[in-house]
Amino acid sequence: MPANPIVPTIPLHEDGAHHGFLRLPYSRDDSAWGSVMIPITVIRNGVGPTALLTGANHGDEYEGPIALMELAVTLAPEEIEGRVIIVPAMNYPAFRAGTRTSPIDRGNMNRSFPGSPSGTVTEKIADYFQTVLLPEASIVLDFHSGGRTLDFIPFASAHVLENKEQQAACVAAVEAFNAPYSMIMLEIDNVGMYDTSVEDQGKVFVTTELGGGGTSTARSNAIAKKGVRNVLKHAGILKGELELEPSVMLDMPDDDCFVFSQHDGLFEAMKNLGDPVEKDEVIARVWPADRTGVPPIAYVANRSGLMVSRHSPGLVKSGDCMAVVAVKI
Numbered sequence: 001m002p003a004n005p006i007v008p009t010i011p012l013h014e015d016g017a018h019h020g021f022l023r024l025p026y027s028r029d030d031s032a033w034g035s036v037m038i039p040i041t042v043i044r045n046g047v048g049p050t051a052l053l054t055g056a057n058h059g060d061e062y063e064g065p066i067a068l069m070e071l072a073v074t075l076a077p078e079e080i081e082g083r084v085i086i087v088p089a090m091n092y093p094a095f096r097a098g099t100r101t102s103p104i105d106r107g108n109m110n111r112s113f114p115g116s117p118s119g120t121v122t123e124k125i126a127d128y129f130q131t132v133l134l135p136e137a138s139i140v141l142d143f144h145s146g147g148r149t150l151d152f153i154p155f156a157s158a159h160v161l162e163n164k165e166q167q168a169a170c171v172a173a174v175e176a177f178n179a180p181y182s183m184i185m186l187e188i189d190n191v192g193m194y195d196t197s198v199e200d201q202g203k204v205f206v207t208t209e210l211g212g213g214g215t216s217t218a219r220s221n222a223i224a225k226k227g228v229r230n231v232l233k234h235a236g237i238l239k240g241e242l243e244l245e246p247s248v249m250l251d252m253p254d255d256d257c258f259v260f261s262q263h264d265g266l267f268e269a270m271k272n273l274g275d276p277v278e279k280d281e282v283i284a285r286v287w288p289a290d291r292t293g294v295p296p297i298a299y300v301a302n303r304s305g306l307m308v309s310r311h312s313p314g315l316v317k318s319g320d321c322m323a324v325v326a327v328k329i
């Protein structure tokens with residue numbers, strides 16, 4: 001196996017705050033010896049744990065990049081013990097295009113792990129995290145939100161893991177993040193996910209869904225900014241007390257949480273995010289987009305709970321996830 005071609009332009013193991021790039025050679029029509037320049041900040045103060053913080057794993061999710069750009073300019077080395085590695089836009093080509101996947105190779109970063117040092121641009125980035133950055137991390141925070149096609153109530157989450165000790169450590173870190181909602185999630189499609197790689201390497205892992213619709217809000221950004229500092233304090237890297245507010249615990253135990261459309265058409269939400277819903281209650285309707293005089297198709301919740309996610313665009317296609325209902329613990 002060849003070595004990963006990414007070269008950092010800054011030292012990864014020196015004290016101080018260093019701002020630079022992960023330079024990934026990418027030869028192409030408009031730049032024969034060109035590179036993809038992925039912004040990175042490394043802040044270190046002596047020996048201690050390493051936190052690896054990432055945003056824009058999907059390029060159209062913005063709370064992570066905003067909170068991490070701010071952290072990179074505000075966190076001083078003297079405030080910490082150990083090291084903080086900040087990559088605000090993990091799938092940097094996708095982030096610059098404002099799309100979920102990379103415009104270079106259509107790579108979905110969160111389906112590209114463990115990656116490959118000789119693969120596509122997206123696979124090379126994944127491999128660099130897998131083989132270089134992740135092994136050195138003790139705690140990992142990866143920001144997500146719904147992107148252009150989904151919207152979420154703001155939550156941080158941990159996965160159901162076989163190793164219950166590791167799961168408990170992840171849940172404790174999720175509670176420290178202290179989003180308005182905290183979720184224990186059974187992943188329906190975990191092959192190729194960054195999450196799975198992080199967890200397989202035995203790390204403490206926090207992921208989030210903080211909003212969506214292809215933008216961020218003052219509220220969702222504030223949750224992200226407070227959450228990342230809380231996680232660093234929880235890890236013993238940043239000094240100071242955690243800032244804590246009440247958080248509602250939620251569970252997504254199985255496939256019954258999801259409602260998928262079987263029709264193309266005009267999407268009508270019948271519930272708002274955060275609303276309580278009963279089993280068999282109508283949560284969305286799909287109107288035919290091409291004619292009048294035809295009633296809508298009604299979609300019902302498969303279980304009682306809380307509406308935690310919804311389809312965001314005004315039009316819907318067959319196969320789209322229209323709603324997610326989680327259970328209050």
Ligand SMILES: [Zn+2]
Binds near residue numbers: 144145
């Ligand atoms: Zn995402």
